[in-house]
Amino acid sequence: MAYWSAEAHDLLGYTSAQVTGKPLADLLSPDEPALRHRDGRLLDVRVHLFPLPDAGKQEAVLVMFSPGAAAPTPATDRLALWAFDQMSRVLAIYDRDGRALTANEATKQVVGLPEREIPGRRLTEFLPGPAFEEAERRILRVGRTGEPEYTELFVKLPQEEKAHAWSVDIFPLRDADGRVRAVGLAADDYTEQYNTRERLALLSEARTRMGTSLDVAGSADELVGVLVPRFADFVAVDLLDVVLRGGLPPPGPPIEPVTLRRAAQGCSRRLPPGALLDADEVRTPPPSSPLARCLADARPELRDFRDPRSSGGWPRTRSTRPMPTSSGRAP
Known part of the structure; x- marks a missing residue:
């Protein structure tokens, strides 16, 4: 390869200095006739070859790469990054050892920490408690097994005045070859739906009891x-x-x-x-x-x-031991 454009750098990840003077075959996957990005993923790219008859004594060929429909470009990469960061849903990515790699703005607001204090820390290091210990175990398990998991948490977060209900999806992030590279976590505050469900369950129990x-x-x-x-x-x-x-x-x-x-x-x-x-x-x-x-x-x-x-009849609460009802049942 004698010349390398800035667009080729954007598409394949290599700088001109990294590829000039090397054979084109170095960009191909050893397992199949496909181009591979510098980070290792296979690319959906069309390759067009044009002979250059006026190149002098040496035979030369112009190689043009055109992204396929699914191939990422710098513009789509930026859009994906914006979508991740601006999503109202809590989104975070952990490595397979359970340490945070990145998190979106909603996550930072929920945990009450600036961006610089999140990467490299486990979930339980900035959100302690049994519920988050269980969520961390799920993150590690998904990283190990590659199987997605779902759970529901009813917890009080640092920036909340009272506990909220959260639905949590934990899922593997795979590369082009299907290997688990990281673990994603997405959470939604569904307190309103949770309260509605609890009210309906209470009414149903009242009808039967x-x-x-x-x-x-x-x-x-x-x-x-x-x-x-x-x-x-x-x-x-x-x-x-x-x-x-x-x-x-x-x-x-x-x-x-x-x-x-x-x-x-x-x-x-x-x-x-x-x-x-x-x-x-x-x-x-x-x-x-x-x-x-x-x-x-x-x-x-x-x-x-x-x-x-x-005043006039409200109970005073000074202890936390259970009190039975008048019939002797524990409430």
Whole structure:
């Protein structure tokens, strides 16, 4: 080869100094009649040969390479890089030893690290915890077996105020010969879909578990069993005495303070003695309490239990040991 253009450099990866004076056969694959890029991958390239009759005494041939439909070009390489970096989905590439090679902008925002601090580190080095340890084991396994894997994580990331649900695809990155060169990871935040799925599952469970008894107190206990801990950490059901006796309350809001009896309660934590009413205990909530307001207005209320306006019956949580429901079931 006597001359080598800049376009040939872009297509095959060799500089002019690397190929000038060498035989054209050095660019061919030893296994098949195909051109091979400097990085080792086979290229989809058409080769055109044109004799040069005016080249002097030496016979010369003009060799023209034209990319095939699937051959990358500098322009498409840049587009692929932009697509990778600007994708809203979390994307990262790891070597077969589980160390990060590169990550897109969405990944950097999620983990809260600048680009220079990601390459060379394992996933668990910047995202510690059992869920990420499992994801790292999957990365190593995909790099070893070449088989893609899928998992779902429910975790709180450094930049998040609360845990989110993530769907994670882990897949091998192969070269033109089918060898696994790296491992890709793509993750989507699907918290909204996850919450919808959980609500539907809760409703389905409520339909099958509630209403099995005609006893009012038994139905209250079934309600607590469904809601704790999947929907709430604490649930209490207080009923009017007249309801427990099999009657109906008078229509309209209560005119005077009412007496409520604790029919069922459940908590995902064991609370200190005296923090909760005993089962079947009777009390009269003050008019300013959430319970009294709900009865008076016939409307639900959503309050932060730390709000001073919500005083009058909220439990205090100081321990983390499980507390059984009034029926003895662990919530």
